[in-house]
Amino acid sequence: MDIMPRWVDIIIVPLLSLFLAAFLSALLIIAIGESPIAALNLMIEGTLLRSAGWGYMLYYTTNFIFTGLAVSVAFHAALFNIGGEGQAMIGGLGVALVCLFIPWPHWTLAIVGASVGAALFGMIWAGLPAYLQAKRGSHIVITTIMFNFIAAGVLNFFLVDVLKPKGSMDPASANFPSTTHLPTFQDLASLFGFEKAFRSAPANVSFFIALLACVAVWYLIWRSPLGYEIRALGKSGPAARYAGVRPVKIIMIAMMISGALCGMMAINTTQGESERLILNFTEGAGFIGIAVALMGRSHPLGVLLAALLFGFLYQGGAELALWTKIPRELIVVIQALVILFTGALSLMVRAPLERFFMSLQKAKE
Amino acid sequence: MNIVTKLLSAGVGLTMSAGIALAEPAIIFDLGGKFDKSFNESAFTGAQRWADETGGSFREIELQNEAQREQALRRFAEAGANPIVMAGFAFADSLGKVAPDYPDTKFAVIDVNWLSLPNVRGIGFNEHEGSYLVGMLAAQASKTGTVGFVGGMDIPLIRRFGCGYAQGVMAVNPNATVIANMTGTTPAAWNDPVKGSELTKAQISQGADVVYAAAGGTGVGVLQTAADEGILSIGVDANQNYLHPGKVLTSMLKRVDNAVYEAFSAGENLETGNFQMGIANGGVGYALDEHNASLVSDAMKSAVDAASASIANGSMKVHNYTDDESCPAISF
Numbered sequence: 001m002d003i004m005p006r007w008v009d010i011i012i013v014p015l016l017s018l019f020l021a022a023f024l025s026a027l028l029i030i031a032i033g034e035s036p037i038a039a040l041n042l043m044i045e046g047t048l049l050r051s052a053g054w055g056y057m058l059y060y061t062t063n064f065i066f067t068g069l070a071v072s073v074a075f076h077a078a079l080f081n082i083g084g085e086g087q088a089m090i091g092g093l094g095v096a097l098v099c100l101f102i103p104w105p106h107w108t109l110a111i112v113g114a115s116v117g118a119a120l121f122g123m124i125w126a127g128l129p130a131y132l133q134a135k136r137g138s139h140i141v142i143t144t145i146m147f148n149f150i151a152a153g154v155l156n157f158f159l160v161d162v163l164k165p166k167g168s169m170d171p172a173s174a175n176f177p178s179t180t181h182l183p184t185f186q187d188l189a190s191l192f193g194f195e196k197a198f199r200s201a202p203a204n205v206s207f208f209i210a211l212l213a214c215v216a217v218w219y220l221i222w223r224s225p226l227g228y229e230i231r232a233l234g235k236s237g238p239a240a241r242y243a244g245v246r247p248v249k250i251i252m253i254a255m256m257i258s259g260a261l262c263g264m265m266a267i268n269t270t271q272g273e274s275e276r277l278i279l280n281f282t283e284g285a286g287f288i289g290i291a292v293a294l295m296g297r298s299h300p301l302g303v304l305l306a307a308l309l310f311g312f313l314y315q316g317g318a319e320l321a322l323w324t325k326i327p328r329e330l331i332v333v334i335q336a337l338v339i340l341f342t343g344a345l346s347l348m349v350r351a352p353l354e355r356f357f358m359s360l361q362k363a364k365e
Numbered sequence: 366m367n368i369v370t371k372l373l374s375a376g377v378g379l380t381m382s383a384g385i386a387l388a389e390p391a392i393i394f395d396l397g398g399k400f401d402k403s404f405n406e407s408a409f410t411g412a413q414r415w416a417d418e419t420g421g422s423f424r425e426i427e428l429q430n431e432a433q434r435e436q437a438l439r440r441f442a443e444a445g446a447n448p449i450v451m452a453g454f455a456f457a458d459s460l461g462k463v464a465p466d467y468p469d470t471k472f473a474v475i476d477v478n479w480l481s482l483p484n485v486r487g488i489g490f491n492e493h494e495g496s497y498l499v500g501m502l503a504a505q506a507s508k509t510g511t512v513g514f515v516g517g518m519d520i521p522l523i524r525r526f527g528c529g530y531a532q533g534v535m536a537v538n539p540n541a542t543v544i545a546n547m548t549g550t551t552p553a554a555w556n557d558p559v560k561g562s563e564l565t566k567a568q569i570s571q572g573a574d575v576v577y578a579a580a581g582g583t584g585v586g587v588l589q590t591a592a593d594e595g596i597l598s599i600g601v602d603a604n605q606n607y608l609h610p611g612k613v614l615t616s617m618l619k620r621v622d623n624a625v626y627e628a629f630s631a632g633e634n635l636e637t638g639n640f641q642m643g644i645a646n647g648g649v650g651y652a653l654d655e656h657n658a659s660l661v662s663d664a665m666k667s668a669v670d671a672a673s674a675s676i677a678n679g680s681m682k683v684h685n686y687t688d689d690e691s692c693p694a695i696s697f
Contacts (some may be wrong), residue, residue, distance in 0.1 A: 056436060160519075160550045167690065169454045169520045171551060200439055200466070202432055273432060279551055280396075283430040318433050321426050322440055328398075328427045 004357045009350075010302070014295055014342055016349045018309075021341040025334040034326055042323055043316030053315055055185050055201020060285075061311030062203070062268040065210040067289025068307050069217045070261035072298035076221055077254035078234035083129060083144025084262040084286030086151030087122040091263020092270045093158055094121030096277035099176040099270075100163070110180040114271050115209065115264055122263020123256045125151060130255030134248040140255070148286070159279055173277040182206060182272045204272035213261060214300040220257070221300075230254050262286060294343040306342075313338060390415075390629045391424035391446035393437050395453035397555045398427050401582035404621060407603040408452040408475065411625030423629065434459040442467040448486075448635045450628050451475065452621065454522065455552075460485065471635040473628040475621055476522065478639045487639040488624045492522070493529030494676050495617045495649030496579070497683045498669050499599050500533020502651065503575040504541050505665045506597055506614050511542040513568035515561055515587045517580035518554040519547035521687045524697055526579040526601070526617075528686035531694035536672070543695050544568050548583050558586025565590040565598075575599065575614060588613060597660065606656040614660050616652040623647070645677040 026036035047053040067084045074081035098117035104110035129143035156171070163173035182205050185198035221227040232240040233250045241247060269281045288310055295309070296302025317331040341349075392412050399405045412423055424446050426437050438459060441449050448471035451460065457477045464472050464482045471484050478489030503512045514530055516523040531543045546564045548554035561583035565576050569591075576591050577599040578584030584601055585608070591598035592609035600606065600616035624642065628635055642648020651669065653661060675681040686692050 056432070059432065156551055167521065167687075169522055170458070171518075171520075172458075200435065200463075202435075269432075278431060281431060283432070317429065318436060321429065321433075322424075322437060328429050331429070 003354045003361070004350075008353060008357070010297065013346055013349050013353065014306075016353075017341040017346055018338065020349070021334075021337040024337055028330060028333065029326065032326065032330065034324055039320055039324060039326065042319050043312070046319030046323075047312055047315045051189075051197040052199050052201045053319075055198040055203040056318070057308070057311040057315040058185070058203040058207050059201065059268065059273065059311075060314040061307045062207045062210045063265050063283070063285040064288055064292045064307035064310050065214065065304060066261050066265040066268070067285050068292030068296060068303040069213055069300060070258040071289045071293035072296065072300070072303055073217060073221070073230070073261065074254055074258040075293055075298045076227075076234045077230045077250060078237075079130075079133070079251065079255060079258075080141050081126065081144055081255060081258045081262075082141060082287070082290060083126060083147045083151075083259075084289045085282050085284065086144070086148035086286070087125045087259040087262035088265045088282045088286050089148075089151040089155045090125040091118040091122035092266035092277055092281055093155060094118045094263060095266045095270045096163065096173050096176075099180040100173060103177070104179050107180060107182055111182060111205065111209075111267060111271070114180070114267050118263040118266045119260035120263075122259040122261070122266075124259070126255045126259020126262070127252065130252045130259075133255075134251040155279065159277065163277060171279050172274075175276045176271065180271060181275055182267075184272070202273040204268065206268040206272050209264070209267065211304075213264070214304055217261075218300040226253065262289070288339075291339040291343045294346070309338075310335075388633065389421070389423055389446055390448055390450065390632065391426075391441040392450045392452065392625065393434075393441070393456070394425065394427045395451075395455055396428050396430075396552060397453075397581055399425070401556065402585055402605065402608070403581045403600075403602045404619075405452055405581070407619070407621040408450070408625045410603065411622030412450070412629060414622065415626050415629040419630075421629075435463055438463045438472075439466075442470045447471055447633050448473055448628055448631070450625050452625075471633060471637065473624070473635060475624055478641060481639070482637075484637055486628065486635055486637045489639065489641050490619050490621075490648050491641060491643035491683075491685070492526045492579075492617070492619060492649060493532075493683045493685050494644045495619060495651065496526045496529030496577070497533035497536075497676070498644075498651045498673055499577060499615055499617045500530040500535075501537050501669050501672060502533075502615055502661065502665055503530070503577060503597075503599060504534040504537035505662075505668065506660065507538075507541070507575050509572045509574045510538060510540060511544065511572040511574065513565070513571075513573035513576035514543060514545040515564050515568070515576060515578045515580055515583070516545065516547040517549075517583055518552060519550050519697075521690065523547065523579055524692070525686040526577075527697065528692035528695060529683050530577050530579075531692065532683055533672075535694045537668070542572070544571055544573055545695055545697060547697075548580050555581035555583060557583045558589070561586035562590040566594070569594050569596060577601070577617070579617070600652070604652040604654065606652050606654055610656040611659060613657060615657055618650045618652050620648055620650075643676075644673055645679075 029036040029039050047057050094117035095114045098113045132138040132143050133140045159171040165174045185203045189197035229245045229250050292306040295306040313335050320326050321328050394405050399409045451474045454476040456474050464485050473486040475488050478487040480487050514527045527545050534541050534543050548560050565587045574596045578587035579601045588598045588608050592612035597614040599614050602619045605616045606613045
């Protein structure tokens with residue numbers, strides 16, 4: 001079964017895929033008359049050589065960790081949760097209701113409350129398709145993507161008809177009270193005397209919650225009995241059933257954990273960054289989560305690394321938009337190429353590598 | 366020498382482009398994108414006109430997501446861009462946070478006139494006045510006595526357009542029917558020409574023979590369908606008469622281009638404060654050119670010009686929807 005050494009599978013395959021994506025992107029950039037080297041330099045300089053760049057990158061990364069972990073947990077149960085976007089939207093609604101209508105004395109309490117609100121709302125939103133899958137056999141891919149549209153409608157209704165302050169043009173809620181505002185990296189850095197660091201970047205303490213979530217998911221999947229049942233069901237349904245795993249229960253639990261993780265993305269964007277509920281705060285992170293999980297091979301450490309890469313691409317993309325004439329549509333194409341190669345086309349890289357290692361083995365024999 | 370320069374420009378060019386004290390102006394387009402043939406494009410036209418006339422260059426960005434709003438403002442401000450112009454009311458919140466941090470940078474924001482910050486120029490438009498004029502034209506050109514209005518996103522600003530339009534229609538023909546539809550309630554409504562086309566067809570089936578689109582990029586679909594179905598349409602923001610010559614009755618001009626052009630021309634000496642652009646100071650109006658000359662008769666023109674003059678000198682007042690969130694001529 002194991003044709004290739006593990007390190008090739010984990011390190012070489014993603015790197016080769018990335019390289020191919022970068023190569024094609026470079027051709028595209030040359031085709032529109034800009035220099036790819038300059039573009040890469042600009043991305044690196046604007047992202048990794050400035051603390052504010054890191055601040056933006058880690059802000060995006062936080063979103064991708066949550067959604068990437070969410071998709072991973074569902075993957076382990078052989079469920080393809082593409083409803084992350086909708087679950088995050090409803091999670092945002094949970095955050096907004098908690099922050100607006102409960103008078104929190106301090107952010108440390110507010111973030112706990114908001115996390116619970118976000119997780120609970122996301123959980124409910126994932127629970128409905130999970131129930132339909134577990135009990136009725138409605139395919140989870142179809143139902144979760146449908147639920148994305150319903151979520152957009154629900155969020156729209158709440159923002160336009162319920163939460164929007166009177167006279168305001170924006171479909172957005174009122175600003176959250178200042179006691180719920182999360183400390184940003186800039187606030188944290190100034191505690192240690194670095195007032196200039198991470199200036200005005202949106203990264204905030206929810207990044208650390210995302211890291212905790214990584215550890216929690218690792219423990220859940222590989223160190224807990226529940227995780228064992230989830231993986232058993234994912235590997236083989238009939239075998240798991242034979243061993244006494246109850247599929248309905250596991251499908252429900254796996255999807256609800258997944259939904260909770262997606263929902264928690266909203267503490268970063270809604271409570272941490274915009275400090276009010278806005279319409280398109282998810283920014284497609286629910287879908288990027290799929291690519292992150294695929295690239296990270298559904299392992300929390302891999303998800304973390306992949307989320308960092310996508311955070312870099314997002315912030316680097318912003319730098320390109322700011323300082324070059326590369327149109328934003330092309331930046332999306334570049335990001336899409338990375339997703340295509342690392343996610344969908346990883347087999348294309350793997351197959352020739354496997355053949356190569358197979359021939360090595362044959363030569364040895 | 367030559368080699369040294371080349372090496373320098375190769376190495377330093379990058380860091381330079383990432384911006385050290387360039388006193389260039391900058392413009393930020395909203396998520397709708399700059400080529401919407403309407404509001405954003407009008408802003409871009411103004412910026413481009415300034416660049417063509419002065420030979421200067423300007424920085425620009427089309428936003429990709431919400432988090433970039435503040436980022437783009439700060440990055441341009443830190444790079445020394447001055448003034449920084451923003452197209453759209455959605456910038457109000459971010460600008461309120463960013464502007465105080467850069468007291469030496471001047472900001473100009475279009476469709477926002479409620480911020481009072483020492484370095485911000487807020488530019489509001491009396492869209493109800495311009496819409497009143499095109500409403501008068503619509504009522505005079507209509508044979509069925511039914512005219513349509515297709516709004517973009519359902520916000521008070523767009524209702525202001527619709528309300529002014531309905532008042533203009535009623536002023537000419539008190540028995541007229543005005544059908545008003547909004548494309549949606551989210552920013553996606555600014556760029557949904559297919560939905561615009563559907564709404565236009567629905568209004569035609571209810572008898573409308575002139576349709577006014579105040580919907581950004583969605584309006585392209587409205588104008589197209591109106592031309593295909595053989596009725597008249599009215600464009601918005603930029604002069605859109607040329608899109609379908611002889612089929613577009615007129616365009617409600619909102620001189621966003623002038624606002625951007627003036628801000629860029631003033632440069633660092635931009636006068637701050639809140640400004641209201643109406644008929645009186647040339648901020649709004651209606652378009653008359655070779656493409657619609659055959660559609661607008663002398664009688665129509667003189668009636669509208671008379672109304673325009675009395676609005677300009679203050680003897681007539683068009684009700685502004687956003688004053689009290691209600692409209693005497695139409696209910697939304």
